[in-house]
Amino acid sequence: MSERTPRICCLDLDxxxxxxxxxxxxxxxxxxxxxxARPGQRGVVLAASYEVRPMGVRSGISIIEATRLAPDxxxxxxxxxxxxxYAQRVRAVLERYTPCVQTASIDEFYLDFHGCDTMYRRAHDxxxxxxLVRVLxxxxxxxxxxxxxPASAGVGCTRPVAKMASGLAKPNxxxxxxxxxxxxxxxxxxxxxxxxxxxxxxxxxxxxxxxPAAEKRLVDLGLATIEDLLALPPGxxxxxxxxxxxxxxxxxxxxxxxxxxxxxxxxxxxxLGGTIGSISNESTFSSDLSDPRQVxxxxxxxxxxxxxxxxxxxxxxxxxxxxxxxxxxxxxxxSCTGAASAEDTEVMRRVRLLLRRAWTRRxxxxxxxxxxxxxxxxxxxxxxxYDECQRSASIAVDQVRERFGFAAIRRGRxxxxx
DNA sequence: TCTGGGGTCCTAGGACCC
DNA sequence: TCTGGGGTCCTAGGACCC
Numbered sequence: 001m002s003e004r005t006p007r008i009c010c011l012d013l014d015x016x017x018x019x020x021x022x023x024x025x026x027x028x029x030x031x032x033x034x035x036x037a038r039p040g041q042r043g044v045v046l047a048a049s050y051e052v053r054p055m056g057v058r059s060g061i062s063i064i065e066a067t068r069l070a071p072d073x074x075x076x077x078x079x080x081x082x083x084x085x086y087a088q089r090v091r092a093v094l095e096r097y098t099p100c101v102q103t104a105s106i107d108e109f110y111l112d113f114h115g116c117d118t119m120y121r122r123a124h125d126x127x128x129x130x131x132l133v134r135v136l137x138x139x140x141x142x143x144x145x146x147x148x149x150p151a152s153a154g155v156g157c158t159r160p161v162a163k164m165a166s167g168l169a170k171p172n173x174x175x176x177x178x179x180x181x182x183x184x185x186x187x188x189x190x191x192x193x194x195x196x197x198x199x200x201x202x203x204x205x206x207x208x209x210x211x212p213a214a215e216k217r218l219v220d221l222g223l224a225t226i227e228d229l230l231a232l233p234p235g236x237x238x239x240x241x242x243x244x245x246x247x248x249x250x251x252x253x254x255x256x257x258x259x260x261x262x263x264x265x266x267x268x269x270x271x272l273g274g275t276i277g278s279i280s281n282e283s284t285f286s287s288d289l290s291d292p293r294q295v296x297x298x299x300x301x302x303x304x305x306x307x308x309x310x311x312x313x314x315x316x317x318x319x320x321x322x323x324x325x326x327x328x329x330x331x332x333x334x335s336c337t338g339a340a341s342a343e344d345t346e347v348m349r350r351v352r353l354l355l356r357r358a359w360t361r362r363x364x365x366x367x368x369x370x371x372x373x374x375x376x377x378x379x380x381x382x383x384x385x386y387d388e389c390q391r392s393a394s395i396a397v398d399q400v401r402e403r404f405g406f407a408a409i410r411r412g413r414x415x416x417x418x
Numbered sequence: 419t420c421t422g423g424g425g426t427c428c429t430a431g432g433a434c435c436c
Numbered sequence: 437t438c439t440g441g442g443g444t445c446c447t448a449g450g451a452c453c454c
Contacts, residue, residue, distance in 0.1 A: 016454095037422075044422050046454090059454080062420050080423090105425090105454050211452045282423060319446085329421070337446065369423085374446095 004192045004254075006129060006155045007113040009136065010162035013090065013143075014150040014170055016107035017047035020086050021076050023148045032073040037063045039075055042284055046078050050172055089147045097139055110159060129189055136187045155189040160208045160251035164199055165190050167206065195252040200227030207248055214244055276313060280321070281305045282369025288327040290364040299355065302370040303348045304411055310372055311398055316340035316379055317372030320347055322354035325367035334358040340376045343390050344411065347372070 013019065017035040022028045032051035036059075037043020045066050048057040052070045066073070087106050094101045100112035113120075117128045125131040136153040143151050154165025165188040173184040181198065182188050190198050199206075205215050207226055217240055223229050229245055230252070237245060281302050289295050299322075310317060321335035334354040341347055351370060359365070400409045 012454095040419090042419075042422080044420095046422080060421085062422095064420065107454070209452070213451060277426065278424095280424070284422060287419095331449090333448065335447065367422090 004157055005114070006157050006161075006189055006192055007116070007132070008157065008159055008162045009111040009113060009132075009153055009155045010104075010159065010166040011094065011109045011111060011136075011139070011151055011153045012166050013087075013107040014152055015047055015049055016087075016149070017078060017083060018049045018076075019149050020083055021079075023086075024079075024082070028074060028076070032070055033076060034066055034070065034073045035076045035078050036066070038077060039063060039067045042286060053172070086147060086149065090143055090149065090151070093142050093146060094139065096142075097135065110162070113155075129191060133187050133189050136189075140186055151186075153187045155187070156195070157190075157192055158251045158254055160247070161190050161195055161199065163208050164202065164206055196227065196230060199252075200225060200230065202226055204229060207251075209247055210244060217241070218244070276315060276375060278371055278373035278375070279306050279309050279313075279315075279317075280323075280369055280371030281309075282323055282367055284325075284367045285365070288364035288366050289368075295355070295359070295365055295368065296352075298368050299351050299370065300344075300348060300411060302368060303351055304344055305406065306370050306372050307342050307344045307347055307394075308398065308401065308406060310342040310375070311394065314378055315372075315375040316342045316377070317347070318374035318376060319372070320350045320354065321369075321371035321373065322351050322358050323367070323369035323371065324355075324358045324365060326361060326363045327366050328363070329366070330361075331367075332358050335371075335373075337374060340374075340379050342372070343394060345390050 018028075018033045021033065021035060030051075031049075033049040034045055034052060034057060035047040036045040041063060043063050045057060045059050045061050045063065047059055048066075052066075052073050055069045057066050057070050057073070061069075063075075067075075083106055087103070091101060091103060091109065094109055094111060098111050098113055098116060100114075102110040104110055113132055117131070120131045120135045121128060122131060122134075125134060132155060136155070140151050140153065143149055150171075152166050152169040152171075154162045154167065154169050156162040156165055168181075168183050169186055169188040171184055171186075202225060204210050204218050204223060204226060210218070218229065221238070221241065223232075223241075226248060229241065229248060232241070232245065283298065283302065285298070289298065318340045319335055319337045321333055323331065323333045325331040334357045336350055336354060338350070347370070397409055
């Protein structure tokens with residue numbers, strides 16, 4: 001008998017940025033709210049309240065489009081430095097219910113309830129699945145009461161199923177399938193073995209990992225739903241769909257969820273904040289740049305920022321990447337690998353070399369980005385690739401920023417043109 | 419005035435070594 | 437001189453996620 005039991009939970013916060021803005025400014029409650037760039041600026045919608053969704057406003061569309069679709073909405077600029085604190089408070093609530101909590105993004109957490117059945121079982125619960133659903137409603141209520149935020153939860157045997165279920169648990173779900181399914185109720189648990197029946201009718205795009213490109217390939221083959229993909233006769237399974245079909249099969253039918261793709265992430269989770277793979281900053285300009293001195297100046301600002309972030313986390317980058325997007329959206333990246341560094345002058349030196357390889361077209365620049373990857377711990381004293389003067393200067397700068405913030409002290413700029 | 423910013427993961431090809 | 441294969445590292449680009 002297999003141990004296939006729905007005990008993986010995906011909990012996410014409903015319209016997270018909008019909900020936090022409403023906590024900070026209660027006059028926004030019940031009004032149509034769009035968090036993102038200001039109208040007229042270059043930028044996109046980061047979060048849209050349920051009031052504007054029926055008008056076609058979704059995260060990702062341009063602000064220009066959003067203003068056209070919902071001219072009466074309140075446009076709120078994002079406060080990115082504020083949201084993280086709320087997510088941490090939510091996490092603290094979750095950790096009271098299971099030690100196995102993974103932060104997947106700023107508004108999304110995975111919880112593992114394997115082994116918790118006896119703890120949560122109550123006399124009046126019909127079965128252990130029902131007990132878990134009850135506990136998740138308690139968790140939502142606790143988050144609402146203590147942090148002030150609405151949340152939804154999905155449960156399944158695997159992470160992709162849990163994620164799809166949490167989407168179906170959200171408010172305003174269009175009723176689909178049997179009426180006895182708990183769509184929109186705040187918590188959806190997909191029973192073991194019911195995956196295909198409950199989720200098969202969903203459009204392909206709802207499966208995590210199927211994005212615009214994969215969707216197009218599948219639609220071109222005449223497929224529309226997840227069931228269509230699973231029902232493909234063996235002879236029709238082409239190479240281009242084999243991988244994604246395998247992902248769906250594993251998510252729906254995996255007999256060994258404990259050894260599946262979803263488990264290692266929990267085990268690897270580091271309570272001290274996890275490992276970081278890369279640090280990057282990029283910026284789209286209000287108008288495209290063509291003056292090389294301006295480009296250099298912007299790059300210096302980005303280098304300062306990423307290096308500061310790296311030093312704060314005590315990591316040093318072996319690989320530096322420059323990203324450049326032209327006005328026509330053509331984008332190139334150039335990278336180089338060498339001795340580990342997080343020193344502004346050294347990283348900027350490499351970025352200048354990369355710029356020569358990247359900026360080859362005689363065209364203006366829409367976006368610049370600087371990334372650090374291949375991160376390692378502090379270099380040994382003998383291996384220091386930069387001179388002591390630069391290093392002590394950085395330490396002094398970082399101390400000032402520790403007290404007064406990043407913008408309190410900046411590097412001298414390329415002399416502005418008269 | 420269509421198309422942000424922060425990430426992760428995968429692939430494919432070339433260099434280089436054994 | 438030719439023929440291989442495996443492994444690792446690096447680079448560039450693409451897909452995807454929120």
